[in-house]
Amino acid sequence: MTDTANITTADALLTTADGMPLKAALARAERKKRIRALLLVMPLFIFIFFDFLYPIGLMLFRSVENPLIAENMPLTANELARWDGQGIPDEATFKALAADLKVARAERTIGRVATRLNYELSGIRSVITRTGRKVKKITGPPYKEQLIAINSAWGERVTWVTIKRVTPTITSLYYLNAVDKKMDIEGDIVSTSEERQIYVTLFKRTFWMSMTVTIATLLLGFPIAYLLANIPLRFSNLLMILVLLPFWTSLLVRTTSWIVLLQTQGVLNDIMVWTGIIDDEQRIQLIFNAQGTVIAMTQILLPFMVLPLYSVMKTISPSYMRAAQSMGAHRFLAYRRIYLPNTVPGIAAGSLLVFILAVGYYITPALVGGQDGQMISNIIAFHMQKSLNWGLAAALGTLLLAGVIALFWLYNKMIGVDRLKFG
Amino acid sequence: MIALPEHAGIEERIWHYLFIAICAFVFLFLIAPILIIIPLSFNAEPYFTFTKEMLSFDPVAFSMRWYNEFFSSEVWRSAVWNSLFIAFSATILATVLGTLAALGLSRPEMPFKALFMGLLISPMIVPLIITAAGIFFFYAQMNQYVQMTGTYLGIILAHTVLGTPFVVITVTATLSGFDHSLTRAGAMLGGSPTTVFFKIIMPLILPGVISGALFAFVTSFDEVVVVLFVASVEQQTIPRQMWAGIREQISPTILAVATVLIFISIMMLAAVEMLRRRSERLRGMSPG
Numbered sequence: 275m276t277d278t279a280n281i282t283t284a285d286a287l288l289t290t291a292d293g294m295p296l297k298a299a300l301a302r303a304e305r306k307k308r309i310r311a312l313l314l315v316m317p318l319f320i321f322i323f324f325d326f327l328y329p330i331g332l333m334l335f336r337s338v339e340n341p342l343i344a345e346n347m348p349l350t351a352n353e354l355a356r357w358d359g360q361g362i363p364d365e366a367t368f369k370a371l372a373a374d375l376k377v378a379r380a381e382r383t384i385g386r387v388a389t390r391l392n393y394e395l396s397g398i399r400s401v402i403t404r405t406g407r408k409v410k411k412i413t414g415p416p417y418k419e420q421l422i423a424i425n426s427a428w429g430e431r432v433t434w435v436t437i438k439r440v441t442p443t444i445t446s447l448y449y450l451n452a453v454d455k456k457m458d459i460e461g462d463i464v465s466t467s468e469e470r471q472i473y474v475t476l477f478k479r480t481f482w483m484s485m486t487v488t489i490a491t492l493l494l495g496f497p498i499a500y501l502l503a504n505i506p507l508r509f510s511n512l513l514m515i516l517v518l519l520p521f522w523t524s525l526l527v528r529t530t531s532w533i534v535l536l537q538t539q540g541v542l543n544d545i546m547v548w549t550g551i552i553d554d555e556q557r558i559q560l561i562f563n564a565q566g567t568v569i570a571m572t573q574i575l576l577p578f579m580v581l582p583l584y585s586v587m588k589t590i591s592p593s594y595m596r597a598a599q600s601m602g603a604h605r606f607l608a609y610r611r612i613y614l615p616n617t618v619p620g621i622a623a624g625s626l627l628v629f630i631l632a633v634g635y636y637i638t639p640a641l642v643g644g645q646d647g648q649m650i651s652n653i654i655a656f657h658m659q660k661s662l663n664w665g666l667a668a669a670l671g672t673l674l675l676a677g678v679i680a681l682f683w684l685y686n687k688m689i690g691v692d693r694l695k696f697g
Numbered sequence: 698m699i700a701l702p703e704h705a706g707i708e709e710r711i712w713h714y715l716f717i718a719i720c721a722f723v724f725l726f727l728i729a730p731i732l733i734i735i736p737l738s739f740n741a742e743p744y745f746t747f748t749k750e751m752l753s754f755d756p757v758a759f760s761m762r763w764y765n766e767f768f769s770s771e772v773w774r775s776a777v778w779n780s781l782f783i784a785f786s787a788t789i790l791a792t793v794l795g796t797l798a799a800l801g802l803s804r805p806e807m808p809f810k811a812l813f814m815g816l817l818i819s820p821m822i823v824p825l826i827i828t829a830a831g832i833f834f835f836y837a838q839m840n841q842y843v844q845m846t847g848t849y850l851g852i853i854l855a856h857t858v859l860g861t862p863f864v865v866i867t868v869t870a871t872l873s874g875f876d877h878s879l880t881r882a883g884a885m886l887g888g889s890p891t892t893v894f895f896k897i898i899m900p901l902i903l904p905g906v907i908s909g910a911l912f913a914f915v916t917s918f919d920e921v922v923v924v925l926f927v928a929s930v931e932q933q934t935i936p937r938q939m940w941a942g943i944r945e946q947i948s949p950t951i952l953a954v955a956t957v958l959i960f961i962s963i964m965m966l967a968a969v970e971m972l973r974r975r976s977e978r979l980r981g982m983s984p985g
Contacts, residue, residue, distance in 0.1 A: 308806045311802075311807040311808075313801070314800050314801025314804075315798045315801035315807070315813055317794055319798070321794055321858075322817055322820070325854050326820050326831075326858045328835060329831030329834060329835035332831055332834045332838070333827065333831040495723075497719050497723060498723045513724070516724050516727055519727075519728065519731065519966055522969075523959055523962045525919055525936075526919070526921065526936050526940060527731070527734065527939075527955040527959060529943065530734065530955050531731055531733060531955070533745070534745050534746065535733060537745070539744075539746055540745065541733060544747065573726060573730060576723075630822055634825060634826065635824075637940075651825075654830065664834075667830060671830055674827065675823065675827050678824060686811070
């Protein structure tokens with residue numbers, strides 16, 4: 275008790291030259307240092323925030339944002355808010371629909387409305403556009419009968435349920451779509467029909483292909499990492515260049531190389547034909563399929579496995595193995611019980627890194643994937659550039675991103691980002 | 698190579714040679730696909746494979762045809778110019794921003810170090826397609842203030858984002874063994890913070906800065922996804938042209954381009970290796 279009291283009084287007595295308590299002066303100096311460190315990081319952080327984090331946020335928001343119907347069919351959206359979803363809506367709603375469609379056609383937004391609705395109910399596109407063309411003939415009531423006369427779909431409950439469902443400006447429909455689910459007419463979530471279940475299949479395929487690539491890089495990378503770690507430095511420096519060269523070579527160059535090597539009129543097939551292993555008619559399709567993609571990705575990602583493995587193996591002292599063997603362990607037993615467990619951090623680091631990079635691959639599958647080698651990134655690109663269903667692209671992207679972030683978090687926990695190294 | 702002890706038994710010998718064979722196969726797997734491109738790029742015929750004449754080393758089968766095509770084509774020339782301009786600009790930005798951030802991150806007083814590090818590294822981890830899509834949405838939104846899509850500015854800034862993690866990583870790695878008492882000594886001897894930075898810190902971290910810059914350069918030089926999303930016809934880069942060339946597969950010019958790129962990467966690799974060794978020597982981490 276007395277000790278503590280003494281120290282506090284002693285502290286209070288210590289002051290700097292200008293009479294400030296030392297403790298406060300120290301705290302101030304520390305704070306200044308912290309601020310200075312932060313100021314150095316800030317320019318990059320602000321830049322990354324605006325040109326990377328915010329854009330990613332925009333993409334996340336796109337996956338739930340759904341303003342199109344509410345903005346372009348405002349009257350209908352309003353009327354449908356009152357509708358209980360039973361039977362078909364009342365005359366006022368039909369009147370609103372006729373008014374909205376007239377405006378939408380005049381402002382040329384009707385095509386986008388039709389496209390948006392078609393994502394949820396295929397075939398509704400033509401109902402909207404056809405009605406849009408004829409709706410100007412309707413000048414007075416009864417709207418209901420006239421609209422149903424133009425297209426009988428307006429007398430069906432499912433049409434109205436679908437429109438009501440896409441009126442909220444925030445929606446989860448894109449996510450349902452991204453996992454091959456949809457809402458049925460009663461609002462229950464059901465799986466889409468077998469032949470339309472493409473996204474879950476793609477996620478699974480992406481997972482399996484990345485897994486295969488990870489295992490393949492581990493199997494191929496382990497022996498050479500071991501070799502590199504256990505030979506004299508001047509040899510290993512030389513061989514390391516063979517590992518690093520692919521790392522520095524353009525991805526497109528390496529993808530081109532694999533096409534040249536593996537295609538049916540390619541080098542490997544030619545060699546097999548010339549040496550008589552196969553006939554000219556039996557050329558094997560080695561690329562433009564899933565297997566070709568896996569082969570190319572394995573070679574491209576192999577350095578990311580070898581480097582962490584190598585840096586861990588380099589730290590394992592050879593005396594461990596000698597100790598085990600001198601105590602009577604057979605070479606293989608010593609290897610399995612002593613060496614392998616010591617390499618686990620390297621295996622974990624390499625595998626996580628390769629897997630993280632593999633799940634997001636786009637270029638290689640796009641160029642050599644053919645039909646069955648496409649991965650989730652490729653369908654995202656398709657919806658971004660071709661089908662223009664950006665909401666669905668964003669939902670698929672968000673799911674992929676969630677997976678990658680979870681793995682990155684795991685990597686950070688287990689290995690630490692500051693341990694990432696190249697070359 | 699790994700020496701085989703004199704007394705090695707037959708079983709041990711078999712395993713040893715099997716191991717060497719496996720390693721040789723893996724190295725072949727790594728390198729052969731890259732090297733195969735080089736002779737093919739001298740093909741006199743418009744094929745992506747060896748002709749019979751090439752295999753018998755008939756000089757008629759070889760030509761510089763595809764190199765001529767590459768160097769004389771207007772499209773490729775503008776692609777080279779675009780790639781160099783974009784990569785240089787992005788590299789300068791990424792190196793300055795990344796080095797400053799790395800200096801801050803490696804100070805012991807830096808608060809929330811792990812969080813900042815994670816965020817600043819994330820452009821390297823997030824799948825490119827997601828980054829490209831996000832930046833596309835962002836630029837579309839920005840267009841009403843500054844035209845971003847279809848401009849050099851947009852691509853340069855996007856490539857800067859992708860390049861900075863490499864600079865941050867390499868520079869923090871060089872700073873990891875940095876002796877902070879050196880800066881204090883410099884300050885004590887009367888050096889202003891600027892003098893201390895340029896006379897003491899900079900020479901020590903320079904190898905890391907340069908290799909980070911080279912990584913950033915290569916990242917931009919090789920990037921195609923963002924270019925596909927936000928560039929217009931005017932900003933076609935080398936990888937963008939190669940992408941189109943691979944899809945159409947009409948002319949082996951891409952093989953000539955690939956060969957040129959391979960030589961560029963060999964030079965880059967040599968530069969980085971030299972820098973790494975120099976840095977280790979400077980910091981007294983390795984004798985050689």
